[in-house]
Amino acid sequence: MGNLIKFELRKLYKSKAMYIIMLIQFLLTIVEAFAVSTADYLVGVAVVDATSFIIFAPSLLFLQLILSIFIPIFTCIDYENGVSRIIVGHGYNRLNCIIAKYIAAAIATVNLIVFDFVIAGVSIWVAQDKNPMKYTAMEVIAYILGEIIIVIAEMTLYYAISMLIRKKGLAIATCIVGVKIFSFALMIIESLMKYYHTFGSLNIDFSKYWVTGLLTLWTGSKMIAGDGMIIILLLSVIYTIIFLSGAIGFSLKRDE
């Protein structure tokens, strides 16, 4: 297992895609930091101070879209080029292969999100934003940790899709378009259920708790008020378990 993880990490850190993503995000952050320090609103989001800029960094830097592209590329390459056959042929069991690849994907995700927070913090400090801080340092840390858990859940969905499809192009399309269509379908079902009073007088909005909406919910919640933040974190963990189980289930008995 150790050799498998080292192998996956070598692939990850030799991947040009990750460094290109980080460079683009770095350039984007600089532009946005200076814009924020001179304007009250940015990209339709009320970002008025340095702490908010840091908390919203993953959304501002399109991290979710980036992961929906990067994770399929990283995951599917070994299936497309036949390396997965070599791995299994050399005696590694399929479960270890799946877990090692997932660990590397999770490390890549954490790398990218932490990078986003760091460059956001540095950029806004350089830009010398003068607006009063909206959040305390502890709150910023708590938001950041929560975002990492939520983004890992979303990454796990993309990982499961990639393990099912095993082809880069189709997996990327499914992660971007397929997931959006699913979210839309959930909204339609929710609307129909409300229209037909399925839950009686209760007003249940379940579509916003789909995994791709959790980050927005989290960053829009108020920590002091609680605002269901425990539920968001719990859902993230549950989604992670379900999607990882799906990835294992799709791959365990499959021919290489």
Place this chain on the structure above:
Amino acid sequence: MQNVLITSGLTKIYRGVPVVNGVNMTIKQGDIYGFIGKNGSGKTTFMRTILGMTVQERGSYQFFDGVPVEEARKMVGSLIEYPALYKNETVYENMKRFSILFGSNSEQEIFELLGFVGLLEAKKMKAKNLSLGMKQRLGIAIALIGNPSFLVLDEPINGLDPAGIKEIRDVILRLNKELNITFLISSHLLDELSKIATRFGLIDRGVLVEEFTAEELNRINNTRLELVVSDIDRALKLLNERIPANEIYVNEGKIILPNFSSQSGAINRYLVENGVDIFEMARPRESLEQHFIERVGR
């Protein structure tokens, strides 16, 4: 002598069709086992099954006289269907990744293997820019990482020019002779395979039809009799009265008797006395290709 691979009743079924059907195969240490069959006969599926890439429905296999399979596979290298390479990475980086994966991670081994397959000068070339022969050699170099005792190569010389074929052939013979590595090789190029293999297995529609050694193939040449006659049907009817049917073949208008060259005189007399003229009687050397065609057809 150690048995590197023994399969017993190995069967793999796809969509109700047994693609590998009850195969019993034995490969001994030091063998270069030539695995021959038509397209779709089950060679690749057999290799994928013993390598764990797919799971059999029935039967079993064991490596190295019963070493646990997951341990045994660490001593097996493979090149199945096409070399599995990271096309946008260099030759060196490809070797490095697999070296880490196989637990070797030795720079010395990487350079030695690249030298052995003649790719040391190309170590900084990206895999996508390599010729087909170079890619095959890189695939073999990767299969050799970690000092495997057994190499499974599926069509390693497919698509190569004569120079490339010779290179691969020389590599295989060197590895077998110098390092005593055992090989299971499938190929359509029967003449090439006949130059290096020490044992052969013929597979047809998933069934292992025949196994024989290179010496046995040579012995067949010494006992083989070919006849061209005036009335083939009458000749077959007459011969079937004296010779078992499974010892008579017909190929391209000739009657072939693999084991009766020593009785050519008696056979000649018998047929002529019963009204069949003999136009031609010969004891030719049978190539592997001819033997294959006779046993499994075109």
